[in-house]
Amino acid sequence: MEKLPRDLARLAERVAQVIRVHTEPVDQVFIDGIMAALPSLRNFALSLTRHMERAEDLVQDTVLKALAKRDAFETGTNLQAWLFTILRNGFYSEHRKAGREVEDVEGAYAVNMITIPDQEDKLALQDLSAALEKLPPDQRDALILVGADGMSYDDAAEALGVKVGTIKSRVNRARSRLAELMGTTDDATKDSRQADL
Structure with missing residues (x-):
């Protein structure tokens, strides 16, 4: 593998740890494809989130979902496009969820939602x-x-x-x-x- 910039190398190591922790055996070609797609995935995530740490978290979530849904990937199709779809759908799901959430920094809403046990x-x-x-x-x-x-x-x-x-x-x-x-x-x-x- 070619020499990666330091921040991308850190992300690659974190993703490699995620893959190693994954309990089911995954073929090496699939893993190599994921690792090769990391720079593009991170750039795409960064374009969506505009925040480096959030983008890297999104890439890790994408890798976890890809590992969990490995059997849904058709060998011979474009792995990077499949990963981009997972990443994009994950981002949109979070974005919709965030739109329904209300920021309650001082706990004003939470206080009204408390139910005293009876x-x-x-x-x-x-x-x-x-x-x-x-x-x-x-x-x-x-x-x-x-x-x-x-x-x-x-x-x-x-x-x-x-x-x-x-x-x-x-x-x-x-x-x-x-x-x-x-x-x-x-x-x-x-x-x-x-x-x-």
Whole structure:
């Protein structure tokens, strides 16, 4: 092989490493054809990208794709033209992809795309359901009507056919027992009791 300029020799060595790492056997004529096409491939990639490092990355990607699709190449046809097609299609695919991407340097878009995991909420809801099932039915009904359905004490008392004081007492006992079953502090229960009075 003729003496290559230093930057092209570096690219040739990187491509040779890629070929050596390739696990399937590839015939030497095919490899020689790829190596001979490197200068033209790099120049073509440079004309598309206008950036040397990006062009060399594009050439390496092209070689990897060519190795992976070796069986698609028809022996006797123009290998360089086939490689140019792979390179061009790779460039266009990346270009289209980049057109759909939005630059988010400061993370403004990413912040809005965050979803808080809800596993803990589901577990807490399961714990609450289990604890509610352990309450006596009269306390559970009173608590659900007032706490979950948002009924006033008067409306809940009327719905259950009891006095308002009875509803308040049932709700109070249900909240205290629920706090014990859930293992929460009594402060929240005390606050809610004081708000009810």
